[in-house]
Amino acid sequence: MDRHPNTLSHALIEAEGRVCAPNYQPLPVVVERALNCHVWDVDGKRYLDMMGAYSAVSHGHLHxxxxxxxxxxxxxxxxxxxxxxxxxxxxxxxxxxxxxxxxxxxxxxxxxxxxxxxxxxxxxxxxxxxxxxxxxxxxxxxxxxxxxxxxxxxxxxxxxxxxxxxxxxxxxxxxxxxxxxxxxxxxxxxxxxxxxxxxxxxxxxxxxxxxxxxxxxxxxxxxxxxxxxxxxxxxxxxxxxxxxxxxxxxxxxxxxxxxxxxxxxxxxxxxxxxxxxxxxxxxxxxxxxxxxxxxxxxxxxxxxxxxxxxEQLVARSATLGAHLLARLRGVQAQSQGLVRAVRGRGLWVGVDLDPARASARDVVERMAHAGVLSKETHETVIRFAPPLTITRELIDEGVDLFAQVLAALPAPRAG
The missing domain is CATH 3.40.640.10 (Type I PLP-dependent aspartate aminotransferase-like (Major domain))
Structure with a gap:
């Protein structure tokens, strides 16, 4: 997977690295605009935001x-x-x-x-x-x-x-x-x-x-x-x-x-x-x-x-959060031990990966490549905290792509 293509994004990432203190390790995505549950990068690619800026964008982008x-x-x-x-x-x-x-x-x-x-x-x-x-x-x-x-x-x-x-x-x-x-x-x-x-x-x-x-x-x-x-x-x-x-x-x-x-x-x-x-x-x-x-x-x-x-976003979080949790636990059941735990309440779920099988950072980069934005924490956990305005259909889309990313991971080496 080519994570650093020769694109405008790549040029801007390099330019930012020259002038911005290295206190973050952002994913290689350069966001140009956003609306509700989606963001677009400077190369025109659309992403589903399953991170919500650490809950800061709970109302969706630019409500x-x-x-x-x-x-x-x-x-x-x-x-x-x-x-x-x-x-x-x-x-x-x-x-x-x-x-x-x-x-x-x-x-x-x-x-x-x-x-x-x-x-x-x-x-x-x-x-x-x-x-x-x-x-x-x-x-x-x-x-x-x-x-x-x-x-x-x-x-x-x-x-x-x-x-x-x-x-x-x-x-x-x-x-x-x-x-x-x-x-x-x-x-x-x-x-x-x-x-x-x-x-x-x-x-x-x-x-x-x-x-x-x-x-x-x-x-x-x-x-x-x-x-x-x-x-x-x-x-x-x-x-x-x-x-x-x-x-x-x-x-x-x-x-x-x-x-x-x-x-x-x-x-x-x-x-x-x-x-x-x-x-x-x-x-x-x-x-x-x-x-x-x-x-x-x-x-x-x-x-x-x-x-x-x-807009009853609190009740929406409870209802759709139960769906998100159920879908991710379904992914866990099919993961053959790759997903160690799924924890959450409302539209806030952490998926804990077996570090011997996969790096959470590698997985979130692969998710971004597939068009879904999330972020790792503590090296093994992937967070799902989308805007509370997300729909059931978009949750399914994001979880399906996440499952595909896990399924496509290289098989662990024997021995």
């Missing part, structure tokens, strides 16, 4: 209502900073808080910024409300977590590749094993102020918690005056077939981190949500962002929420 809302706002005002009030922020946050069931929100831009906001809120809450000595507050985080790439956030990571060479690291984090309440108990100290956790571990390979874990975690946090903060940057806003993944667990966190899909596939929009009992720790000057909550972002975020509600 016409969201584009129209952005266009209207761009003709009025885009950015003034939070030095002034605007007429779009309150409607956006009111809608967001009503949907999520929290009293207040603090708007930011990227998911990592919203996580940093949650960390600051938890530490100050621990000091001011729980009485932990200033500078001694600790936050429990799960091993194999992914909360972002900032220096403080990677200090909470257990992944060596995220940390290598970037120290010294920010103290104040203690690890537990995801899904193991005994491990949470062992990690808790008198200085524990919060547990920061993904309801589904996305970058770890779409790892689901065992039944009852989050109920036990909620009870443990209540018993020890510890905040439970859910990072739903990827899992939130319909991705798992509920508005928020914590709803599957029958619990309510004390804080919620959202991003990605909140920007409607157009802009970076994120937020940290909590009740006033937590948000009261902030005062003017204690936290901020020049672009966070800007007029354009708020207008886009509000329309993104309204579209998700009007």
């Amino acid at each position: 016409p209502r969201i584009v129209a809302a952005a266009t209207r706002q761009l003709q009025r005002v885009a950015v003034t900073s939070r030095a002034y009030h605007g007429d779009t922020l309150a409607p956006f946050l009111a809608k967001l808080c009503a949907l999520a069931g929290f009293e207040q929100a603090l708007p930011m831009n990227t998911g990592a910024e919203a996580v940093e906001t949650a960390i600051k809120a938890a530490r100050r809450w621990g000091h001011q409300i729980k009485g932990i000595a200033d500078g001694q507050a600790e936050i429990l985080v799960a091993r194999q977590n992914f909360h972002g790439r900032t220096t403080t956030v990677i200090s909470a990571s257990s992944e060596p590749s995220y940390r290598a060479g970037f120290g010294p690291f920010t103290p104040g984090f203690r690890w537990f094993d995801f899904g193991d309440i005994a491990s949470v108990r062992a990690a808790t100290t008198a200085n524990t102020c919060a547990v920061l956790v993904e309801p589904v571990q996305g970058e770890a390979g779409v790892v689901l918690p065992p039944p009852g874990f989050f109920a036990a975690l909620r009870a443990w946090c209540d018993a020890h005056q510890v905040l439970l903060i859910a990072d739903e940057v990827q899992s939130g806003l319909g991705r798992t077939g509920r508005w928020f993944a914590f709803e599957h667990e029958g619990i309510r966190p004390d804080g919620l981190v959202l991003g990605k899909a909140l920007g409607g596939g157009l802009l970076p929009v994120s937020a940290f949500l909590a009740d006033r009992a937590v948000m009261q720790v902030f005062n003017p000057g204690s936290h901020g962002s020049t672009f966070g909550g800007n007029a354009l972002a708020a207008a886009v975020g509000l329309e993104a929420l309204q579209v998700m509600e009007d």
Whole structure:
């Protein structure tokens, strides 16, 4: 298979490599335009998007209502900073808080910024409300977590590749094993102020918690005056077939981190949500962002929420997600052990390959060659997270091509 043809794509990939820092390893696809569930490269080839920009394009590419809302706002005002009030922020946050069931929100831009906001809120809450000595507050985080790439956030990571060479690291984090309440108990100290956790571990390979874990975690946090903060940057806003993944667990966190899909596939929009009992720790000057909550972002975020509600994208994710999961488990049954596991909720599924049989990177490159875009994680898992606007027919098309790619892989060598 020729993965580097002499095309415009190849020339642009080489040009990008000369001027762009090598902090990503993109697939050899140069996207020129996109619409709903499809993208086209500069050579005119069409691809089915089964990745959805890590859930950022949950509404499909260039949803016409969201584009129209952005266009209207761009003709009025885009950015003034939070030095002034605007007429779009309150409607956006009111809608967001009503949907999520929290009293207040603090708007930011990227998911990592919203996580940093949650960390600051938890530490100050621990000091001011729980009485932990200033500078001694600790936050429990799960091993194999992914909360972002900032220096403080990677200090909470257990992944060596995220940390290598970037120290010294920010103290104040203690690890537990995801899904193991005994491990949470062992990690808790008198200085524990919060547990920061993904309801589904996305970058770890779409790892689901065992039944009852989050109920036990909620009870443990209540018993020890510890905040439970859910990072739903990827899992939130319909991705798992509920508005928020914590709803599957029958619990309510004390804080919620959202991003990605909140920007409607157009802009970076994120937020940290909590009740006033937590948000009261902030005062003017204690936290901020020049672009966070800007007029354009708020207008886009509000329309993104309204579209998700009007088009019933959450219910669509639940129904079509069950179909996607069933189809991929059918592929697993026919794979003769190549597919070790299929895990997921809603339109978010991880397919775990046997590394002795196939490289996940090689498979996603072959999928792109066949016209389906996905991305590997942790070397063995292929993620499927298409726009929530996808159809049953397009799911079948994507899974059929995936199955064909697996069937065409070179046979393993004997012995």
